[in-house]
Amino acid sequence: MKLVFAGTPEVAVPALDALIASDRHEVAAVVTRPDAPAGRGRRLVASPVAERAEEAGIEVLKPVRPRDEEFLARLREIAPDCCPVVAYGALLPKVALDVPARGWVNLHFSLLPAWRGAAPVQHSLMAGDEVTGASTFLIEEGLDSGPVYGVLTEEIRPTDTSGDLLTRLAFAGAGLLAATMDGIEDNSLHAVPQPHEGVTLAPKITVEDAQVQWSDPALRVDRVVRGCTPAPGAWTLFRGERLKLVQAAPVLDRTDLAPGELSAAKNNVYVGTGSHAVELLWVQPQGKKPMRAADWARGVRIAHGELLGL
Secondary structure (H helix, E strand, O other), X not given: OEEEEEEOOHHHHHHHHHHHHOOOOEEEEEEOOOOEEXXXXXXXXXXXXXXXXXXXXXXXXXXXXXXXXXXXXXXXHHOOOEEEXXXXXXXOOHHHHOOOOOXXXXXXXXXXXXXXXXXXXXXXHHOOOOEEEEEEEEOOOOOOOOOEEEEEEEEOOOOOOHHHHHHHHHHHHHHHHHHHHHHHHOOOOOOEOOOOOOOOEOOOOOOOOOEOOOOOOHHHHHHHHHHOOOOOOOEEEEOOEEEEEEEEEXXXXXXXXXXXXXXXXXXXXXXXXOOOEEEEEEEEEOOOOOEEHHHHHHHHOOOOOOEOOO
């Protein structure tokens, strides 16, 4: 098939690579979000998908809105058979959905109908799921509600961050998306409607969502830290300034600390929660680079009974 691939962040690049490598399909063009300011200089930078497409000599389309007439005219001119999508980052209007004969097919990082929305991996981790996966489905106008072509499952490991899990799903999902394109092309694969039961939503995680509540149980604190790493980053307050929590671990045999209460030894830093303690392993003070929590504690000289979160 002739394909137009839509995607933006690094997590979409493995799928683009898999389709470029396919000997059954042609990636005629790529659609991605416009260049965005990045870094301290805030200069405009192309998306990872745009950079990869340009390296491969593929035409790159960067509409401000996917309903822009200039973009739609070019899409109709290319006349793709199908448009595979991975984390494009904008809603596709019906006028765009109607262009490819076989529709737009999204690779979504959850086992649909669970975790429809922008942050399925983060929500899955924060909810304490033991298994997640990826799904390919035909995009409709509803939010991730279209019929499903294929799925894969992935076990969530006890120390996984959302970055760890998303990286594994990106590479496994690339194969799933390529296989889905093959099955659509030879008519061996047909989409099955999603069940009405089991729908959960995964909206974008905000900075407010990532603030740790020390009155929560330790397992919940651990899930928030892992689910929000690397972005937007779990955090708390220390002496009125934001402290990012990069890595932590529940300590099941310590229950003597009040919620948010700090206890620092030579090589360990503990914080009380609503259940047992959590050990802080890596933190990032405001305006500084990540550091070992024990080094941070020595530098700030934690007072007896001092609290996080106030």
